[in-house]
Amino acid sequence: MKKVNNIAVLTSGGDAPGMNAAIRAVVRTGIYHHLNVFGVMYGYKGMLTGEIFPMESKSVANIIQRGGTVLKTARCKEFYEADGRKKAYENLKKFGIDGLVVIGGDGSFKGAQKFSQEFDIPCIGLPGTIDKDIAGTDFTIGFDTAVNTAVEAIDKIRDTADAHDRLFIIEVMGRDAGYIGLHSGIATGAEHILIPERKTNIDDVIDDLQANERRQKMVNLIVVAEGDEFGGANEVARHVQERMPQLDTRVCILGHIQRGGSPTTMDRLLASRMGYAAVDALIGGTSNVMIGIVNNKIQYTPLDKAVKAKQKIDPEWFKIVKILAS
Amino acid sequence: MKKVNNIAVLTSGGDAPGMNAAIRAVVRTGIYHHLNVFGVMYGYKGMLTGEIFPMESKSVANIIQRGGTVLKTARCKEFYEADGRKKAYENLKKFGIDGLVVIGGDGSFKGAQKFSQEFDIPCIGLPGTIDKDIAGTDFTIGFDTAVNTAVEAIDKIRDTADAHDRLFIIEVMGRDAGYIGLHSGIATGAEHILIPERKTNIDDVIDDLQANERRQKMVNLIVVAEGDEFGGANEVARHVQERMPQLDTRVCILGHIQRGGSPTTMDRLLASRMGYAAVDALIGGTSNVMIGIVNNKIQYTPLDKAVKAKQKIDPEWFKIVKILAS
Amino acid sequence: MKKVNNIAVLTSGGDAPGMNAAIRAVVRTGIYHHLNVFGVMYGYKGMLTGEIFPMESKSVANIIQRGGTVLKTARCKEFYEADGRKKAYENLKKFGIDGLVVIGGDGSFKGAQKFSQEFDIPCIGLPGTIDKDIAGTDFTIGFDTAVNTAVEAIDKIRDTADAHDRLFIIEVMGRDAGYIGLHSGIATGAEHILIPERKTNIDDVIDDLQANERRQKMVNLIVVAEGDEFGGANEVARHVQERMPQLDTRVCILGHIQRGGSPTTMDRLLASRMGYAAVDALIGGTSNVMIGIVNNKIQYTPLDKAVKAKQKIDPEWFKIVKILAS
Amino acid sequence: MKKVNNIAVLTSGGDAPGMNAAIRAVVRTGIYHHLNVFGVMYGYKGMLTGEIFPMESKSVANIIQRGGTVLKTARCKEFYEADGRKKAYENLKKFGIDGLVVIGGDGSFKGAQKFSQEFDIPCIGLPGTIDKDIAGTDFTIGFDTAVNTAVEAIDKIRDTADAHDRLFIIEVMGRDAGYIGLHSGIATGAEHILIPERKTNIDDVIDDLQANERRQKMVNLIVVAEGDEFGGANEVARHVQERMPQLDTRVCILGHIQRGGSPTTMDRLLASRMGYAAVDALIGGTSNVMIGIVNNKIQYTPLDKAVKAKQKIDPEWFKIVKILAS
CATH class of the missing domain: 3.40.50.450 (Rossmann fold)
Structure with missing residues (x-):
């Protein structure tokens, strides 16, 4: 040696x-x-x-x-x-x-x-x-810092979503991985979380938004990882607006604030x-x-x-997301 | 009565x-x-x-x-x-x-x-x-909350700008008024602040970025109010990249986080x-x-x-911006 | 069933x-x-x-x-x-x-x-x-929130410790357990961490402070869990001041802020x-x-x-504390 | 010249x-x-x-x-x-x-x-x-930073006060001046604010706590500037506990965290x-x-x-404190 x-x-x-x-x-x-x-x-x-x-x-x-x-x-x-x-x-x-x-x-x-x-x-x-x-x-x-930064930002956005009964579609970092999206989405009670590790079925999302609309639940958060295969937040918003033009829909792309900070x-x-x-x-x-x-x-x-690894995300988390945001 | x-x-x-x-x-x-x-x-x-x-x-x-x-x-x-x-x-x-x-x-x-x-x-x-x-x-x-939220976000972005020697162009709220832009820009030491209350001369901005490049000052922040007459951050970035393609330029649009929070x-x-x-x-x-x-x-x-008032911003602030970011 | x-x-x-x-x-x-x-x-x-x-x-x-x-x-x-x-x-x-x-x-x-x-x-x-x-x-x-609250508070205290070349003795919560103390102490670069899980040898602490004084290292943080067997921060301070009256020593008891917050x-x-x-x-x-x-x-x-458990803390952490704060 | x-x-x-x-x-x-x-x-x-x-x-x-x-x-x-x-x-x-x-x-x-x-x-x-x-x-x-730090800390303490129906007596900095106390007390909805600029009548405080007790308002915050002439938070607590031993009373001294931070x-x-x-x-x-x-x-x-000036505090603020905390 x-x-x-x-x-x-x-x-x-x-x-x-x-x-x-x-x-x-x-x-x-x-x-x-x-x-x-x-x-x-x-x-x-x-x-x-x-x-x-x-x-x-x-x-x-x-x-x-x-x-x-x-x-x-x-x-x-x-x-x-x-x-x-x-x-x-x-x-x-x-x-x-x-x-x-x-x-x-x-x-x-x-x-x-x-x-x-x-x-x-x-x-x-x-x-x-x-x-x-x-x-x-x-x-x-x-990772822990980035996800906490995202959560603090989304908490602020929820204040506005709540005040206005709005749908917010929020894009977080994660070109290949959805961990920031998954964790920040659960922690902020997002209704939907779109990440690369899981195929996005946009029709399910629309169905769910429509069901929420029928029961007067107008405040909705969708968290999208930038690398989701359907596209980023703007793409999702475009699709939602096409199908549900009556919704007050806004997009936020959190961007580089997620990299910095103590x-x-x-x-x-x-x-x-x-x-x-x-x-x-x-x-x-x-x-x-x-x-x-x-x-x-x-x-x-x-x-x-030590390569980029698309770790398997426990499917139970998605069940938890669905139940807890209900 | x-x-x-x-x-x-x-x-x-x-x-x-x-x-x-x-x-x-x-x-x-x-x-x-x-x-x-x-x-x-x-x-x-x-x-x-x-x-x-x-x-x-x-x-x-x-x-x-x-x-x-x-x-x-x-x-x-x-x-x-x-x-x-x-x-x-x-x-x-x-x-x-x-x-x-x-x-x-x-x-x-x-x-x-x-x-x-x-x-x-x-x-x-x-x-x-x-x-x-x-x-x-x-x-x-x-106002005070919104501008502090913007400043905390820009502080985080500066960490990344500094780590990478990058130019960040950051858009803050303010469709008709530049106060959030002005205050957050001064408080974060931005090199340039583009607001509706003052005509933006993009050539001056470019000249200054070029001068900074010559003296190896590669970290630069430009804060743009969304209502600046030249256009928002994306428009400014498009222009900078055309003239200075060699720069590592990024755009952040802070968006709705500025409305929420305690x-x-x-x-x-x-x-x-x-x-x-x-x-x-x-x-x-x-x-x-x-x-x-x-x-x-x-x-x-x-x-x-009690109408929307484009208050006159003391021109001395722009002198201070220029001197302090030098 | x-x-x-x-x-x-x-x-x-x-x-x-x-x-x-x-x-x-x-x-x-x-x-x-x-x-x-x-x-x-x-x-x-x-x-x-x-x-x-x-x-x-x-x-x-x-x-x-x-x-x-x-x-x-x-x-x-x-x-x-x-x-x-x-x-x-x-x-x-x-x-x-x-x-x-x-x-x-x-x-x-x-x-x-x-x-x-x-x-x-x-x-x-x-x-x-x-x-x-x-x-x-x-x-x-x-736990994670409490320890992050403690760390943010100690970060602020370090600003002042640094400005004044002071010794701060900071008491964190933990009547029976030293985890908040251990984690917050490591995360803020504390020179000493006194917790119930480990016998406090106050003479070693004093020796070390004296060695630091000799090499002009005047900024020192000591994090004390309230349940440390030697006593809380006030008791530690009393002892230090008796032995090293020349030091500018201050006590902070973080108290109930550690329980609240988002x-x-x-x-x-x-x-x-x-x-x-x-x-x-x-x-x-x-x-x-x-x-x-x-x-x-x-x-x-x-x-x-599911009783209160004094979990064994890996002794390597204490080695890390000693090395990293040096 | x-x-x-x-x-x-x-x-x-x-x-x-x-x-x-x-x-x-x-x-x-x-x-x-x-x-x-x-x-x-x-x-x-x-x-x-x-x-x-x-x-x-x-x-x-x-x-x-x-x-x-x-x-x-x-x-x-x-x-x-x-x-x-x-x-x-x-x-x-x-x-x-x-x-x-x-x-x-x-x-x-x-x-x-x-x-x-x-x-x-x-x-x-x-x-x-x-x-x-x-x-x-x-x-x-x-000043603005210190008072915001105090407010963030007291917000956290209120979470605990609320969870437990407790009286918290919180000491903020201000040996000669009560501005941190006044501003942080108003901003956190404190029931009482004791500052050097105004004679503290502890009997009024006790009367009010007793009235609150009668109407089942058990969560109370008292903010005390360290320089209040009646004494700091510990002295106030001692007095309250003597007169109202049945209350669940706690003291927090915010201390040096108020000096640091961004x-x-x-x-x-x-x-x-x-x-x-x-x-x-x-x-x-x-x-x-x-x-x-x-x-x-x-x-x-x-x-x-440019000497230390005990600025006159507008008495209307005390009326506002009384009304808004009711």
Whole structure:
């Protein structure tokens, strides 16, 4: 087992609340174990451009509660080519870096996997994405915050829906995964939740709205994940308005507010625990795995298995949605 | 001076946070003065359909902190015709109602004005609108909450803008008035604020973005009021992308979250004070005025002067925006 | 198996955010299964005084997001005597109630257990307590909200601690359990966390504060659970000030804010799922169990085993605290 | 008129939300006018120890939304002695500083006043205190945030008060001024508000609680400013419990959470405008005044008149409190 001495940490892909807490945990756990810890700016791009700098305990003071990422993030096409990765490797070598922690989504893990196969730098991935759709972990850093942000926003919208007896069709994030939609929909008592994991039958939705209209239930919320196969909120609204033009129908697309904001307690704990475990893994000689939490225990998943996973959603939830919104 | 004995209260037009606090103040002040107080559901519509019910002190318990309006609100075209108003009058008379408090915007005041001219029911208006664009008052019920909601949302977006070095173009409410845009833009350090009260020179915006790009300032926020004469956020984005396709530009339309949520302290105080003053005015024999607050003093404005007012915005604010975002 | 036709629901013990979401789930699931559902006011006290009323779907509209409990809660000594329970039984019988859902803590479960042994009314318990210290479930309704409230408060305190280079000693709720303390302490980067599950060595705390002083680290947070065996925050502060009078030390006792407020997404989901499962259990002929969630699966625990449990806290967390706050 | 070239900014006294927004405004307005701007750490203490450093536009990026103060604050007895001020002056001179902006309370202004009398450095004061009790301004930086924080906390407490039919006695900040108490009490519908500006008649409070008890109104909130002449919340509770031992009475002392947190829109605007005006004043040759806002206009008050002012509170507010909480 090769001893690790100098590690680097970076954030990659879309930002997620809790990334700063994870960076903090990596840096301080590294220092505790007498490693030198380096920060890489702008994800893989900073590895190519050499934006790499030593971090101390103080570098991560007072960031556990901040949204975004102090190391910034960016896309980097060059890293997906051999020449780019070589340049990245050479830059890391200048600093003697012999271990890398990548906080990001499944796309970022693919890059890390490729990089560590070509060069002798072990990589550990931490699942940082609001979408909670990575195989090998029950939770991802940022999901709990994103869904709570969505819920707070929808609570506000319900005030207006209630005041006006309106139908609101609300689009939440989730291009491939419906977890934000499912959880925020249940938590706000939405009448319908449309997500990619489940085929949308728009006729059922219309039937139900019509039944509600007959019994004078005019306030209705439909939560739509952006990746629902029927289309986003605008598409659903277009369809509803065609069929029920008499309804006072409005669309809200929550958008990027779901990515930012101070992380919830759960995301801070998750990030802290995962960041700590990442350094532990590197020191212990483990490499090319993603740190996950399964049934409240740390679990390693090889980076090439830590792919975007359309987890099976328990059908009982849909029964609960139907019953509780009645 | 005719003695008032039975008053009614309703909310009309778009809902605004603090309307419930105003209803509570009207009800409890009325009861304190030994009046009977009635609630009218769905604004003027409830006057026509007779959805009128007696309210007690308990009817408004624990609502001061709630968004929306417990009396609901709706549009009502019939009320803008003579026959409709006659029907409304007859319904009020069934309950012996001899005074009316209307919480809403300038459109609602026009209706009240007309109604009280035709019939012998004095009306008092309370400015309830998030837009803060009514002549005769420094503040409207709901504005402070709406602008704080916008600011919290934009703060979250800035986390992401910062993480990615992005330009965000954010649309806030304000079809005719730019106050939400102006205040939220200053409070979040927006680089540009586009509002209806000021001609938008898009070329200046582009020049400035280009200057920022040259000095590596890539994080930029542009706040656009929906009523800006150049168009909303999407239109601005279309233009920016045409001229600066290299920028990572995103659009967020905050939408209806700005109408809901628990009112701020200021909106609760404003609503409480205005509701109290409304009953005071009715008892004192005043009628057909809107209650305003000017320089922290209650001020009456005749309902027909309480129109949508494009208040002059001090040009110094634009200088401050420019300097502080630099 | 006896068929259940009329069920009642009540909240008992200290209130916890999410209780309303649980009530809503019980009521609507009951109605879905064609049961009559009754609400009991003020916990067991309402069973004795007969404050029992039929609930409809509408009775629980728009409460999923509210803190507190619409059914109120109270202590009731009489119920812990045979005569009291007999009276309670007779009142339930007047309404034909043949099933009972009790949302509360372990004390409330003991009452339910006793009651169902004496009379033929099956009881189901739902763990509603902010302390997360009930055997047979990984989470309790209210914990996630309480800990997030504590974290938001401590975040604010850190702003001041940072501005002044101060030591803050912050007391959070938890008479018998340290989960709120542990989670909020980690999430806010507290330097020390004192909880009942772990012996507090105050000399170690002082040593550490002195070491921090030597290296000019003057901002320190100590989070203390009210039930820590050394004493609460005031006792800790007294000791620190005696030994280190030169420090600028302040005490904050967060107190009852931790019980209220709109429930988080997680608490709403947990409460919805558990309320649904409670009715399911009653219909299925199960009785005298508490509904818990273990490893994300519903699990039944006999009411007499659902006692206050000092769960073993993984010692690794204390290592993480020490490392990450360094 | 002497030209100003190099200015310094510091924060002094208790921290208040919005101080960072004010620092940002001073720095960027200074730079815009081609001044060199320096930051002084730890208030006057940093002037004595020479902790003075040049600030750029970037130094204040992304701080407008942060609580606390990036320049930190501290008490400094030495500055209130002639020798201390001399030393401070010499340190400023090393940097060529010829203008000073002091963000703080009336105590800090006295120091600035004295300093500028002895030495040729013009000083401008900005009122930064959560207490809103400075003569010469309608608002102080931090007040709006503090009062909203108190209101959010009391809203949560009301959830519990309501669930349990309890009396809560809540202490808010305000050693000399009752504005936080008055505004938060009205906004949360408190039954009684005890503040230093008004003699507390505890017998009236007891009478009223007894009257409420007779009519079964058991939920009561009493908001007490810490500086009320009768004593704080504990003293009030002691008295109530003596006279009405049957009540379920609880005390909450909100404490330091009221100082921290992200500033509200109003505090950010106020701070931005005042910071801008401070530099404007220095450039214009004005010195030794505090910048205030009166009736929405900038107003200068000589530093020695900008003292703690027990502003007269309109007695009508107390009538409103009594009526609306009924």
